[in-house]
Amino acid sequence: MAIVQTRALTKVFKKGELGAVNSVDLESREGEFLVLLGPSGSGKTTLLRMIAGLEEPTSGEILIGGRVVNDMTPRERRIAMVFQSYALYPHLTVLGNIVFPLKAQGMEKGERQKKAEWAAGLLGIGQLMHRKPRELSGGERQRVALARAIVREPALFLLDEPLSNLDAKLRASARTELEQFQRRVATTTIYVTHDQVEAMAMGDRVVVMNKGLVRQIGTPAEVYDDPADTFVATFLGSPPMNLIDIGEATVGFRPEHFFPVSHLAGQAAVPADMREDARVGPYVPLRFLISHEEYLGAERILYGKLEGGRFDGKPAVSRMSSTHGAVFGSGSLHAFAVRQGDLKFFDRAQGTRTKPVPLS
Amino acid sequence: MSALGRQRWLGPAMFLPAILYVVALVGVPFVLAFLYSVGDVKVGSVGYHFVGLANFKSVLQSPTFLRSLRNSFVFTIASQILVLLGANILAMALKNVFPGRRFVRFLILLPWVAPVSIGSIGWKWILDSLYSVINWVLIRFHLVNQFSPPMYLGEPKLAMISVILVHTWHMLPFATVIILAGWTAIPKDIPEAAAVDGARFFRKLFQIELPMMLPIINVAVLFGVIFTFTDMTVVYILTRGGPYDTTQVLPSQAFFTGILGSDLAEGAAISLFLVPLLVVVAWLMLRSAHRAEVT
Numbered sequence: 001m002a003i004v005q006t007r008a009l010t011k012v013f014k015k016g017e018l019g020a021v022n023s024v025d026l027e028s029r030e031g032e033f034l035v036l037l038g039p040s041g042s043g044k045t046t047l048l049r050m051i052a053g054l055e056e057p058t059s060g061e062i063l064i065g066g067r068v069v070n071d072m073t074p075r076e077r078r079i080a081m082v083f084q085s086y087a088l089y090p091h092l093t094v095l096g097n098i099v100f101p102l103k104a105q106g107m108e109k110g111e112r113q114k115k116a117e118w119a120a121g122l123l124g125i126g127q128l129m130h131r132k133p134r135e136l137s138g139g140e141r142q143r144v145a146l147a148r149a150i151v152r153e154p155a156l157f158l159l160d161e162p163l164s165n166l167d168a169k170l171r172a173s174a175r176t177e178l179e180q181f182q183r184r185v186a187t188t189t190i191y192v193t194h195d196q197v198e199a200m201a202m203g204d205r206v207v208v209m210n211k212g213l214v215r216q217i218g219t220p221a222e223v224y225d226d227p228a229d230t231f232v233a234t235f236l237g238s239p240p241m242n243l244i245d246i247g248e249a250t251v252g253f254r255p256e257h258f259f260p261v262s263h264l265a266g267q268a269a270v271p272a273d274m275r276e277d278a279r280v281g282p283y284v285p286l287r288f289l290i291s292h293e294e295y296l297g298a299e300r301i302l303y304g305k306l307e308g309g310r311f312d313g314k315p316a317v318s319r320m321s322s323t324h325g326a327v328f329g330s331g332s333l334h335a336f337a338v339r340q341g342d343l344k345f346f347d348r349a350q351g352t353r354t355k356p357v358p359l360s
Numbered sequence: 361m362s363a364l365g366r367q368r369w370l371g372p373a374m375f376l377p378a379i380l381y382v383v384a385l386v387g388v389p390f391v392l393a394f395l396y397s398v399g400d401v402k403v404g405s406v407g408y409h410f411v412g413l414a415n416f417k418s419v420l421q422s423p424t425f426l427r428s429l430r431n432s433f434v435f436t437i438a439s440q441i442l443v444l445l446g447a448n449i450l451a452m453a454l455k456n457v458f459p460g461r462r463f464v465r466f467l468i469l470l471p472w473v474a475p476v477s478i479g480s481i482g483w484k485w486i487l488d489s490l491y492s493v494i495n496w497v498l499i500r501f502h503l504v505n506q507f508s509p510p511m512y513l514g515e516p517k518l519a520m521i522s523v524i525l526v527h528t529w530h531m532l533p534f535a536t537v538i539i540l541a542g543w544t545a546i547p548k549d550i551p552e553a554a555a556v557d558g559a560r561f562f563r564k565l566f567q568i569e570l571p572m573m574l575p576i577i578n579v580a581v582l583f584g585v586i587f588t589f590t591d592m593t594v595v596y597i598l599t600r601g602g603p604y605d606t607t608q609v610l611p612s613q614a615f616f617t618g619i620l621g622s623d624l625a626e627g628a629a630i631s632l633f634l635v636p637l638l639v640v641v642a643w644l645m646l647r648s649a650h651r652a653e654v655t
Binding site: 052053054073074075079080081083084085087089090091100101103104105148152158 | 547549553556560567568
């Protein structure tokens with residue numbers, strides 16, 4: 001078990017170009033599931049490969065368990081990595097794949113066999129030991145890759161989008177399994193993904209990256225509810241946060257926080273002071289001209305424009321549970337609202353969070 | 361003609377040239393060689409008498425033939441081992457990105473592109489008994505005796521080594537290109553995974569990369585064996601089989617006996633000894649090609 005730190009870690013692929021990873025400072029916690037989340041090209045995989053020792057940093061330091069590992073080979077770093085493609089050795093059986101890292105360690109045969117059986121048992125692939133990778137399904141391959149990673153009990157797990165090659169249904173169950181598996185073995189894990197659902201569901205903390213920079217590090221709740229800048233605000237959430245420029249500031253609110261006043265009226269039975277919730281403050285009424293609706297089964301997404309006041313003409317999106325039965329025709333105008341406390345304010349030029357500004 | 365009728369004729373029509381080619385240039389000579397080998401044909405003779413296995417008997421009794429047969433195997437096996445080693449090392453070096461890589465790749469391909477005869481003549485000069493540049497250099501550095509420098513093509517052992525090395529030089533580019541292709545076909549992730557799994561250079565090479573390339577290496581070796589076993593250019597130009605037939609291989613001996621010695625029947629008998637081996641190699645080749653398709 002170990003913690004990972006990076007200090008001003010930078011990778012520049014071509015001289016004069018912007019770094020793929022720019023001066024990244026990270027520190028994992030013991031046994032933590034740390035997710036690197038970002039769009040493609042954000043530098044998350046490059047960061048992971050530098051930690052693995054597959055890519056040489058241009059500058060900065062990487063520490064594993066308090067030791068600087070910059071000059072160490074992947075072998076010396078005692079890490080295990082699961083690749084997006086799984087990178088199973090096609091000419092070896094499942095057993096051959098799993099024992100390969102142990103052979104490289106010079107472990108003797110009986111011991112190797114025992115360890116391989118333990119790892120295979122942990123992942124429920126004991127019956128596949130003598131198959132070749134090409135005879136396995138996607139889900140089975142992924143388990144073999146995990147078994148190969150876990151078998152020598154590494155100090156650190158590195159996972160590079162290990163679920164992205166699975167079909168949607170399998171991905172959800174594999175996600176839960178992987179998460180439980182990580183809790184059980186309690187090995188510090190760095191997990192790269194571009195899928196925010198994976199990041200939110202699995203991560204103890206999420207590192208949101210864009211263009212080689214770390215935009216925010218926090219628990220899933222922190223990065224979602226309290227985004228550090230407009231990039232994080234729009235990258236997380238689907239549909240993304242509504243952002244509306246007013247003067248020097250940008251106001252943001254999540255589609256699920258933007259709901260019809262009638263919805264509020266439905267809850268009229270609740271005490272009046274709920275409307276002036278001390279935590280979130282009073283409501284900001286907004287008029288919403290609906291252009292179209294998407295019905296997604298569990299929820300409904302409304303697209304349209306705001307009308308009147310400082311928000312006039314700005315596009316906005318509302319998201320509500322399908323249990324809310326109201327009908328919103330195309331082109332109809334409705335009274336919507338956002339709680340004061342659910343409004344986030346950003347500096348318009350920098351995109352960073354600022355103090356609330358008066359709206360009226 | 362209807363579209364269907366046209367289709368029925370088009371396929372065979374497109375196929376025909378290939379069949380004609382194989383029949384005229386492979387089938388007919390093969391049948392002819394077989395007929396010659398059991399007859400009494402000489403260059404310029406008009407009749408044909410069936411003599412049974414007499415030619416084969418006489419060939420098997422000649423010490424030169426037995427030496428040629430042995431030499432053919434030595435020549436093929438030794439040069440293929442050298443080619444395989446060299447090609448793997450070269451391919452490994454060339455797969456990396458370095459400045460001037462394209463130029464170096466071009467240089468390495470040159471021996472294959474240049475006609476064997478021209479290349480071999482160059483080598484003949486390099487290895488010549490009087491004008492050898494190698495000896496010239498060695499003498500200048502006082503590494504060999506000025507008055508009896510090694511005769512690369514004049515001493516049996518040295519001549520055999522020279523022939524093998526020159527042939528290796530000629531075959532190397534082809535094998536390098538094939539193996540380089542094999543190497544680039546390995547997904548980048550796999551050697552990386554091996555490195556992360558703790559494998560160092562040799563384990564990665566021998567347990568991961570080479571086994572993955574095995575089908576392609578097989579193809580390179582089998583091609584090499586065929587090219588080498590049936591080739592006589594290098595031997596013919598460098599040594600003419602000499603000294604005292606010590607570098608004679610089956611194709612060159614067949615040529616010297618059948619064409620230059622005008623004993624067509626015996627020459628054909630000698631060359632027919634190539635057939636069993638080539639059949640085996642061709643069968644292996646088809647099998648490994650099929651296997652490469654399946655995986």
